Amino acid sequence: MTRIRIVEVGPRDGLQNEPRTVPLDTKVELVERLAGAGLPAVEAGAFVSPKWVPQMADTAALLARLRRRPGVSYPVLVPNAKGLEAALAAGVEEIAVFGAASESFSQRNINCSIAESLERFRPVAAQALAAGVRVRGYVSCVLGCPYEGEVDPGRVAEVAARLIDLGCYEVSLGDTIGVGTPARARALVRRVAGAVPVERLALHFHDTWGQAVANILACLETGVTVVDSAVAGLGGCPYARGASGNVATEDVLYLLHGLGLETGVDLDSVARTGEWISAALTRPNGSKAGHAWMARQA
Numbered sequence: 470m471t472r473i474r475i476v477e478v479g480p481r482d483g484l485q486n487e488p489r490t491v492p493l494d495t496k497v498e499l500v501e502r503l504a505g506a507g508l509p510a511v512e513a514g515a516f517v518s519p520k521w522v523p524q525m526a527d528t529a530a531l532l533a534r535l536r537r538r539p540g541v542s543y544p545v546l547v548p549n550a551k552g553l554e555a556a557l558a559a560g561v562e563e564i565a566v567f568g569a570a571s572e573s574f575s576q577r578n579i580n581c582s583i584a585e586s587l588e589r590f591r592p593v594a595a596q597a598l599a600a601g602v603r604v605r606g607y608v609s610c611v612l613g614c615p616y617e618g619e620v621d622p623g624r625v626a627e628v629a630a631r632l633i634d635l636g637c638y639e640v641s642l643g644d645t646i647g648v649g650t651p652a653r654a655r656a657l658v659r660r661v662a663g664a665v666p667v668e669r670l671a672l673h674f675h676d677t678w679g680q681a682v683a684n685i686l687a688c689l690e691t692g693v694t695v696v697d698s699a700v701a702g703l704g705g706c707p708y709a710r711g712a713s714g715n716v717a718t719e720d721v722l723y724l725l726h727g728l729g730l731e732t733g734v735d736l737d738s739v740a741r742t743g744e745w746i747s748a749a750l751t752r753p754n755g756s757k758a759g760h761a762w763m764a765r766q767a
Contacts, residue, residue, distance in 0.1 A: 472731045473689075474510070476641070476671065476697045477503050477718060479746070481512040481546060483703025485524050487750060493527050495749050497534050499742070503700060504541045506738035508718075512565070515546035516555040532559045544605060548579065553593050556602075563603040565641075566590045568632060570625040571614035574645075578609075587631050594635040606632030606640040607673065611657060612649035622657050626664040639669050641697055644684070647677025651687035658691045671695035674716050676702060676755075681716035682724050689728075696721055701743035702755025717756030719743055736762065 480500050484491055496514075503511045513535065514528030528545060537543060544563035547553045556564055568586050569575040575583050594604045610617075611625045629640045642661065644654070654674070661670060670693050674681040685696055699715035722736045740762040747754040754760055 471694065472733070473725050474695045475508055475718065475721065475732055475734055476510040476512065476544075476695060477508045477700065478512045478673070478697050478715060479503065479699035479701070479703045479718070481514050481525070482697075482715060483699035483701075485515065485522050486704065487524055489750075491524060491750065493530055493534070495746075496527070496531050499700075499746055500531070500535060500543070502742040502745070503739070504538045504543075506742065507732075507734040508739075509540065509733065510542045510544060510563075513543040513545055515548075516552035516559075517546065517548055529555060529559045532561065542603075544603075547593060547597075549589060550593055550596070553597055557597075557600055561602060563605065564593075564597050565605040565607055566593060566632070566635075566637070567607045567609065568628050569609045570620050570628050571610040571617050573616035574610045574614050577616065583628060587628070587635070590632075591635055594637070598636045604635070604637050606635070606637035607643055608632065608640060609643045609645040611642045611661075612644040612653060613646050615646055622660040625657060626661045629661050629670070630664040633665050633669065639671055639695065640665060641671040641673045641695075643673040643697075644675055644681075647675035647681065649674065649684050650678075650680055651683045654684040655687040655691060658688045658693060662691060667692045668694070671697055673697035675704070675714065676716050682720050685716065685721060686724060686728075689730075696725075700739055700756075701747045701759060703746070703750075714755050717743070717759060719756040719759035719762065723758040723762075737766070740766075 515525040519526035542563050547556050547564040608628050632640050674684050698718040698721045700718045702714040702717035704714035740759045743759040
């Protein structure tokens with residue numbers, strides 16, 4: 470049976486744009502609940518400037534309190550050498566670096582060109598690898614940009630290949646504003662797989678137009694076996710008006726289990742966590758499968 474690896478990004482990508490401060494106790498419990506549900510990777514936080522992303526300011530404190538489960542990875546986002554220094558001091562075993570396939574998005578998001586961002590990551594990745602820390606890469610705006618519109622798949626392939634050259638063991642392809650459709654998403658993955666082995670690619674889809682689950686299903690046909698998702702569909706892109714959150718982990722699990730694919734993740738535990746964190750944040754639960762599952766258990 471084919472096994473699909475789920476990378477849970479709710480505690481970082483999902484919470485980073487929440488308007489109100491999320492208490493540290495809540496963040497710790499969220500990460501531990503998700504790890505306890507069987508998720509093999511739970512993105513725990515980010516070592517970024519608290520001025521720009523205040524929600525991630527307590528990542529070191531979170532990691533210090535976390536009861537880490539054997540076999541579970543807790544990657545953190547690291548944008549530069551200063552962030553890496555803090556991450557290493559916190560004892561992380563995996564980091565992620567974040568590039569873009571859109572020049573306009575790169576300039577507005579991190580104030581530099583795509584080429585400049587990749588050069589910034591080079592010493593960060595080298596130092597992390599020398600310290601025995603794994604490095605994962607993200608590419609944003611792979612199916613559309615809020616400033617440029619459609620993005621050239623060839624550019625996505627080029628950025629992904631550059632991240633692999635820097636030492637990333639895997640590259641996650643992000644539909645940041647959620648405009649992708651199944652045919653376009655599948656074609657993109659096939660194009661990128663011409664530059665990067667498909668087994669080193671992951672999917673990271675947002676659900677703005679309600680196509681994320683369909684896009685994942687289409688891309689599974691290419692041989693991708695890694696999917697990023699966020700419990701309760703947490704998240705959203707601050708650069709795209711009306712953009713909703715990440716595809717919900719519950720929805721992805723319901724799809725995959727319905728296809729007979731193995732994940733090792735307990736849907737009931739994730740659904741209960743989705744209800745809990747949605748209530749804690751006083752926001753609607755963004756997972757249709759989570760809603761339906763909990764209604765059936767009532």
